[in-house]
Every structure is written in structure tokens, then in C-alpha cells.
Amino acid sequence: MALDRRTVLAAIAAETADRAGPMPVWLVEVAANAKTKAERDFVATELISLRQAQLIDCHRQNGASGVSLTEAGRAELRELNQSKRQPSAFHGEPISAPSYLHFDTSSLHSDTGSPQSPPMPDALGERQVKAAPPPDSGPLPDLERLDPDLQPRLYALMMQLGQVLVEDLALATEARDLRRAKRLDDLARRVLRHTRRPS
Structure with missing residues (x-):
């Protein structure tokens, strides 16, 4: 860090x-x-x-x-906390999943509606999909949101844990461990929801 x-x-x-x-x-x-x-x-x-x-x-x-x-x-x-909260790679804009986590599900069903097996891609990055919405969508109550002014130590701890989480997500992405990358991505989104100030 x-x-x-x-x-x-x-x-x-x-x-x-x-x-x-x-x-x-x-x-x-x-x-x-x-x-x-x-x-x-x-x-x-x-x-x-x-x-x-x-x-x-x-x-x-x-x-x-x-x-x-x-x-x-x-x-x-x-x-400094206010300026750090401006939209950036981690804060503000939602974290987008790497392209190889997305694939097109429309090819899984034929015109009759019966499932077909999708063609196997040559490389993992060839699949394309729309990203699923975050598991917890919608506004959070104020009691569930960390306020750095009122809880600076807990907020600092959450930021350090978030940093470790992002580093692990990058390692899982490089290793192409899709299940772990997806789990870490979902967790990062939930941490971000609880530490970001409402707009």
C-alpha cells in the first residue's frame, strides 16, 4: 500500500x-x-x-x-478523504469484471428453446457476456454505511482490507481462477457499497 x-x-x-x-x-x-x-x-x-x-x-x-x-x-x-472519494479506478465507477468473465448466453438455446452446448472457445478470453448486477443492489440505509469522519479507524481498516482484496482479485485474474475472481469481485463490490458515501 x-x-x-x-x-x-x-x-x-x-x-x-x-x-x-x-x-x-x-x-x-x-x-x-x-x-x-x-x-x-x-x-x-x-x-x-x-x-x-x-x-x-x-x-x-x-x-x-x-x-x-x-x-x-x-x-x-x-x-483529503473527500478528494479521494471522487470517481477513480476503485471508488466511484463500479468495478468491471475482466472480459474473459463475460460470455454470451443467447447461444445456449436454439430457436426451439432447448439447450445446446456452446462452442468451446480456443482461448478463455473469447467468451462474451453481460455482467450480472451486484448481489446487493439498491440504496443502503445510513446505519450500514461506514463514515470515515465518525469511524476513522474502522474505515482505515476497511480500506486496507479492500486493498488486499483488490490485490488478490488481480492475482486470481492473472491465474485465470474464474471462480475465485468472481467471488472476490462480488466481495469487493459489497465492501465498496458500505464504504462509499451516498451521492
Whole structure:
């Protein structure tokens, strides 16, 4: 997962929401899921940048120190979350299934209505079909939709799970494991419904 300013701000917001006070600076790397040295270095430089921009406060009390978001930091996070929700490859437009998951079912029945066996394609990608509607269609009640402003930690967790889901979907697609790709695609659509804001 690529780290950016929004990820660091969301990590601080999520951790401080669970605490009565600021979070330790060393915990920001963990909360932002920075695994490599480059990612940890990015978090360190981003913390300096956030402090200079007065988006975070540094606190020292009783020998302990920590950071928390300022009001400007919370506003910046809301703005970044809004801009991230604009239509993109994952958010906004529905995920379209790869072309080899689609095939034309009209050739399965003859004029008399009795089933025929379809011609076997030379390659899996030759079949064409209309995509089935998502399993859960229709508007969701507000109680079933995650709000990143009210539940930042849960929302961040769902975004990380969504990232893993999309990566697994890509691997299943490359391996041409159609059953797994379809299952992951359906799950991705359901996760997207619960994390996307209503239009």
C-alpha cells in the first residue's frame, strides 16, 4: 500500500480516537502500516512536514510525549478523504469484471428453446457476456454505511482490507481462477457499497 499524507493523518486520527490523549510518535509508523525502511522514512518526514504546517500538535506531559491532530489537521483529513472519494479506478465507477468473465448466453438455446452446448472457445478470453448486477443492489440505509469522519479507524481498516482484496482479485485474474475472481469481485463490490458515501 502506498503511503501518503492522508494515510498518516488517518492513522493519527484513528489512534487518538481510541485514546484519552495523544499517541506516541513511534506508533504512527505502526498505525500507518509502514513496513519498509522507505515507508518508515516517509512517515518520519511527513510528521515533520505536518508539524511545520501545524496540522499536528506535539504534547509532553509527565515524561511522555505524543502527537495529535489539530483542528486544521482534521479539516485537512476531511478534505483529503473527500478528494479521494471522487470517481477513480476503485471508488466511484463500479468495478468491471475482466472480459474473459463475460460470455454470451443467447447461444445456449436454439430457436426451439432447448439447450445446446456452446462452442468451446480456443482461448478463455473469447467468451462474451453481460455482467450480472451486484448481489446487493439498491440504496443502503445510513446505519450500514461506514463514515470515515465518525469511524476513522474502522474505515482505515476497511480500506486496507479492500486493498488486499483488490490485490488478490488481480492475482486470481492473472491465474485465470474464474471462480475465485468472481467471488472476490462480488466481495469487493459489497465492501465498496458500505464504504462509499451516498451521492
